[in-house]
Amino acid sequence: MITIQNLDKTLSRQKILSGITLDIADGEKVLFLGHNGAGKTTLIRCLLGEYRPDCGKIFVGNHPLAGERVEALRKIAFVPQLPPPIRFTLNELFEYAAKIGHCSIDKIKENSLYFGLDADAHKHKAFHKLSGGMKQKILISIAFSRDAEVFVFDEPTANLDSVGRDRFRELIGAPEMRRKTILFISHRLEELAKVVTRIIELDLGKVVRDEPV
Amino acid sequence: MKPLFTIAKLDFLESFRSRWFIGYAAVFLLLVVTLFLSGITESRVMGFSGLTRLLLIFIQACNIILPIFILVTTVRTIAKERDNNVFEYLLSFPVSLAAYYWGKVLGRLLVIWVPLLLSLLLALGIGLIRGGEIPWRILALYTALLAFSSLTFLGIGFFISVSTKSQELALGIALFVWLLLIALIDIALIGFLIQKMAPDNLIFALALLNPVQTFRIAAIALFDPVLSVIGPTSYFLLDTFGSTGIIAYALLYLGFIGLLFLSLGYLVFRRRDLL
Numbered sequence: 001m002i003t004i005q006n007l008d009k010t011l012s013r014q015k016i017l018s019g020i021t022l023d024i025a026d027g028e029k030v031l032f033l034g035h036n037g038a039g040k041t042t043l044i045r046c047l048l049g050e051y052r053p054d055c056g057k058i059f060v061g062n063h064p065l066a067g068e069r070v071e072a073l074r075k076i077a078f079v080p081q082l083p084p085p086i087r088f089t090l091n092e093l094f095e096y097a098a099k100i101g102h103c104s105i106d107k108i109k110e111n112s113l114y115f116g117l118d119a120d121a122h123k124h125k126a127f128h129k130l131s132g133g134m135k136q137k138i139l140i141s142i143a144f145s146r147d148a149e150v151f152v153f154d155e156p157t158a159n160l161d162s163v164g165r166d167r168f169r170e171l172i173g174a175p176e177m178r179r180k181t182i183l184f185i186s187h188r189l190e191e192l193a194k195v196v197t198r199i200i201e202l203d204l205g206k207v208v209r210d211e212p213v
Numbered sequence: 214m215k216p217l218f219t220i221a222k223l224d225f226l227e228s229f230r231s232r233w234f235i236g237y238a239a240v241f242l243l244l245v246v247t248l249f250l251s252g253i254t255e256s257r258v259m260g261f262s263g264l265t266r267l268l269l270i271f272i273q274a275c276n277i278i279l280p281i282f283i284l285v286t287t288v289r290t291i292a293k294e295r296d297n298n299v300f301e302y303l304l305s306f307p308v309s310l311a312a313y314y315w316g317k318v319l320g321r322l323l324v325i326w327v328p329l330l331l332s333l334l335l336a337l338g339i340g341l342i343r344g345g346e347i348p349w350r351i352l353a354l355y356t357a358l359l360a361f362s363s364l365t366f367l368g369i370g371f372f373i374s375v376s377t378k379s380q381e382l383a384l385g386i387a388l389f390v391w392l393l394l395i396a397l398i399d400i401a402l403i404g405f406l407i408q409k410m411a412p413d414n415l416i417f418a419l420a421l422l423n424p425v426q427t428f429r430i431a432a433i434a435l436f437d438p439v440l441s442v443i444g445p446t447s448y449f450l451l452d453t454f455g456s457t458g459i460i461a462y463a464l465l466y467l468g469f470i471g472l473l474f475l476s477l478g479y480l481v482f483r484r485r486d487l488l
Contacts (some may be wrong), residue, residue, distance in 0.1 A: 048301075049304075069310070078302070084301065092223050092227065100216055100307065102307070
């Protein structure tokens, strides 16, 4: 599903990623580990087409990210570590997700309810004014409502309460998620132990460990 | 085209709620109302009277307020979205960079144009109610000049935003550009002419290349002005090219500069890291 070939990335004259080569198959649940500054977030940003690699190629499915950005990103749903201060109202954010991300607003609301959040009650509120937990629930709800084949979660449960974490585990363990590829960046290994099938560890921008679980 | 219009619509709605937009719209609407209430439209100064006098003052205000407002709000919002990782999330969706960039441009243009058009319509409405004579040709040409001038500064604002890495730097450059352009209108150019610091032709070329000065000459040229109102550099250019020539040049030049900077900004946006 994801192929990364000889990826290098330099930021502010410092090499952050060096010679990363990975092949991630359909249905794999991969946990990325590494100390702060190991290159995990940079790798994800390269995968999302937000950083241009110095050299190397990335394919999502058969689509090269460099030449077929829209087709490649159509397969990916992403939840960031910290919900950004988006100034859209919830209604507007849902419209963006639905029209650009090709998903249904009803499905987003249904997922939000599953997390115990009535999105309709907050539809005119600006997203950035919601609490951290509410924002995270909304972003996870949007991700799960998309018809993506790859899910990228960067510390997805960092802001969630215990109920939210349970719901998240239930969703990623659901039968329909078996064929989906999931990439986690998390330091909470114990939370994801039952789901993860492969661990990749980065250190100083290189893969230092890559093994099945 | 659908994603482009979705992004334009959402950007417009978001800006519509923001405090800077309310302030921006209020400045123009209050300006028109104040000018009417102060009786400026009934006065006769240097040969101008009624609505034409109001438009002349409106031009001077726009010449100073519009560039700084557009530059600051554009560079602040775009650079802020990148700094706060809003781009990281919104650009992780399957949207082409062209649709995202030009959608933002369209949204911003609407945000800038709507208060300007509303204030001009307000002036028109009050003028009609009071039974004054409406200068239709001046109004149409002036509206076009305002629209193209906004496009120029929006283009410069977008170019600065995507070419710099932080909000602070973007804001600093925007303020510098504004100060430079304001300094190079007639006030400084008169000094250069008197001191003979540069060849006359270079000074006239500087005036024609400065979008603030170009807008100013063309806008005031609509009224067949006298030297004391327009200044010596502008008066010379107006005398050389004629009123129609200057207005046509201003419309073409402002539109060209705006599109040039927007296109350069798009090239930078496509080629550099998005965050």
